[in-house]
């Protein structure tokens with residue numbers, strides 16, 4: 001696998017960002033960002049077809065962090081990948097009016113595709129987005145012009161997959177054979193303050209196989225090459241959605257809590273200094289090396305170029321999108337705006353969140369005054 005060394009460095013530096021951000025506000029969830037760091041490195045450093053300089057590019061892959069409590073995973077990787085999320089925002093994790101609220105919120109942070117936090121909802125949203133993508137493709141793609149061909153990914157934890165909403169949505173995804181959907185299962189044997197076997201003994205992977213997913217299990221969830229190969233197989237599967245169970249060690253990088261329920265929350269942050277040393281990071285907090293910065297800058301440039309030339313993975317020699325298709329898309333957008341404005345006018349205004357020192361969410365339901 002190419003770039004393995006730099007991706008490993010990026011994974012450990014993403015761990016460092018999570019430790020420092022959570023340490024700074026004494027609040028948050030370290031377990032997932034540390035446990036799934038290699039998953040993030042492969043997604044954001046190699047696999048995802050997105051354009052960090054244009055987070056609204058229509059044909060971008062969608063990545064949803066269903067386990068929204070692990071939000072520092074997402075913020076760390078969005079920052080490294082070059083989205084409009086400066087280090088200052090990572091430092092302001094969980095502060096009021098920052099772009100890094102306790103749980104990811106759609107519209108607040110560039111690159112966040114979906115508001116998550118209620119376990120399982122991200123899986124439901126991912127299935128909906130995969131269906132929407134198929135519908136858009138059916139409306140607008142022609143044999144000559146493949147306008148929509150993106151993939152949808154959701155990273156879900158044990159808790160997400162215990163939720164009924166995830167099961168219901170996944171069952172439909174299997175039934176519809178949504179080959180553009182991949183669910184990544186952060187299987188770490190811990191759910192919050194207990195080991196997972198206190199509340200579950202089913203075989204989650206067999207359940208997803210029975211829904212009609214192609215399934216596989218990665219025994220070492222910190223093996224970059226294994227994660228990368230599994231993602232390639234998922235992308236290449238034209239028959240079925242894919243479910244990848246990834247065995248990870250929750251809180252990896254903080255030996256005092258790793259692999260135990262103490263790794264779930266912010267408890268491990270008090271070992272920040274030793275953890276930084278163990279990860280091979282300098283004393284400097286919020287450290288990102290020049291090499292990692294350069295790697296992601298180059299990737300961002302390549303992705304931007306690919307996105308603006310209609311790729312990926314449109315075949316070479318493809319014609320520019322014909323006017324007819326663009327008009328159709330425009331009509332849809334106008335309709336959408338019309339319906340949105342009607343709904344806005346008729347929705348009762350929700351009470352606003354009262355500012356407090358620490359913001360778990362910076363808004364309740366209605367983000368800002370309706371513009372229409």
Ligand SMILES: Cc1ncc(C[n+]2csc(CCOP(=O)(O)OP(=O)(O)O)c2C)c(N)n1
Pocket residue numbers: 029031032067069070117118119120156157158159160163188190191192250264
């Ligand atoms: C529907 C719902 N119920 C409860 C919670 C509170 N909660 C947040 S994280 C969590 C534990 C989830 O376990 P897992 O997904 O395995 O996360 P991990 O401990 O591995 O980070 C719970 C119960 C929630 N966010 N949403």
Ligand SMILES: [Mg+2]
Pocket residue numbers: 157158159186187188189190191192
């Ligand atoms: Mg878990």
